[in-house]
Amino acid sequence: MKSEQITWTGSTRTWDAPPPGRLAGSAQLVLLFGNRALLEQGTPLEELRRAYPHARFLGCSTAGEIRGKTVRDDTLVATAIHLEHSTVAGAAVRMRDVPDSFQAGQQLAKDLEAKDLAHVFVLSDGLAVNGSALVKGLTGALPPHVSLTGGMAGDGAAFGKTLVLWDRQMESGMIAAVGFYGNRIRIGHGSMGGWDPFGSERLITRSKGNVLYELDGKSALSLYKKYLGEYAAGLPATGLLFPLELRSKEGKPGLTRTILAVSEEEQSMTFAGDVPEGAYARFMKANFDRLIDGAVGAAQSCRTGEGAPAPDLAVLISCIGRKMVLGQRVEEEIEGVAEALGPATLLAGFYSYGEIGPFAPTNQCELHNQTMTITTFRET
Secondary structure (H helix, E strand, O other): OEEEEEEEEOOOOEEOOOOOOOOOOOOOEEEEEEOHHHHHHOHHHHHHHHHOOOOEEEEEEOOOEEEOOEEEOOEEEEEEEEOOOOEEEEEEEEHHHOOOHHHHHHHHHHHOOOOOEEEEEEEEOOOOOOHHHHHHHHHHHOOOOOEEEEEEOOEOEOOOOOOEEEOOEEEOOEEEEEEEEOOOEEEEEEEEOOOEEEEEEEEEEEEEOOEEEEEOOEEHHHHHHHHHHHHHHHOOHHHHHOOEEEEOOOOOOOEEEOEEEEEOOOOEEEEOOOOOOOOEEEEEEOOHHHHHHHHHHHHHHHOOOOOOOOOOEEEEEEEHHHHHHHHHHHHHHHHHHHHHHOOOOEEEEEEEOEEEEEOOOOOOEEEEOOOEEEEEEEEO
C-alpha cells in the first residue's frame, strides 16, 4: 500500500503541493475530508479528479480535519491510496430513496459484492440518518467475517447541513460505503472514550428511535437543562460537552450518545443513535487526561500484537465534542495516537457527529459518540 496527502487551505485557495503526486495514475481511492463550504466550491474537487483519473472518491464534510499530527479547520485534506494486492468498490444510497436508516444500511450491504470482501468503510450524513439503525442494517446484511467502521459527517458547530461524497455525487442525506477486497488486506480498529459519568442513573421511560422524551417519567429536556445550567442556552451545541451514557445490560460496555437537536415544542432531544425505552441513562462530563488516554487506547487496540508491523494508513474519526472540550489541547490526542502507531503510519481523518466501529476486535460494531475511533490499513 502506498499513500500521499495534500491540503487545500481556504485562506490561500490553493493546494499546498499541486496535484498530481507520485500516485497520479495508480491511485484507486481518494479520501477527502473537509470544510463544507470548501467542498461546495467545486474547484478543489475537480482538480483532484483530473489529478487522479482512475480513483474512486469517498469523503464528507467535517467538524475539523486531521492530517498527520495536526488538527485543521477551513481546509480540505485529500489522501490518495494505491493498493498493490487489493481492490476497492463502493456504493451510495440517498435517504429519500429508502424508507429509513435501517433499510439504507441493508441496501448498501447488498450493493457491495460479497465475494472476497474483507472490510467496509462507511460515511453517513450526520444529521438526517439514525446511525444506530444504519449500523444494524449494514451488519445484518454483511457476511459475518466482514468488519465495519466509519463515521458520520459534520458541519462544525453549526449543525446546519452535512455532505457525503461518492465519486461524482456529493449530497446531503446520503450514505456511501467502500469495500476493501482480497486476502492480503489487514484491517485494525479500536474505539474508546474517556468521559466520566456523574449523578444517578435514570430510566428512559419514553423515546422513539433516536428521539428522547422522558427520563423517570419526567421531561428529559427540562432535566437536561437543569444539569447544564448556564450551558443550556447554547443547546444543541453545548450538549456535546455533556453526553449521555446508556446501559441496557449488566456487564455490557455503555454506549455514549450525543445531542443533534432539541425541540422546545415537543420537549424532546434528538440523538445521533437510538436511545431505547427501558435503557438506563447517565449524564457524563469531560476528563481531559482520560480523553487523551482513550485516544491512545484506541490506537493500541489496532495493533495486532507486540512486534506486529505498523499499519500503512490510519483513519482517525473523533467526535466534535472531544474537540470542543480539549480546545487548544486537541492535538494531544492525535499526537498520542501517532506515538502509539509509530512514525511509519500515515494519519488522516476528521472530527465527526458520530463514530462507527467495534469497541474491540471481538465486539460487534456499534454507533458511538464522543469516542476516538480508528481504522488501520496494511497489506501483506
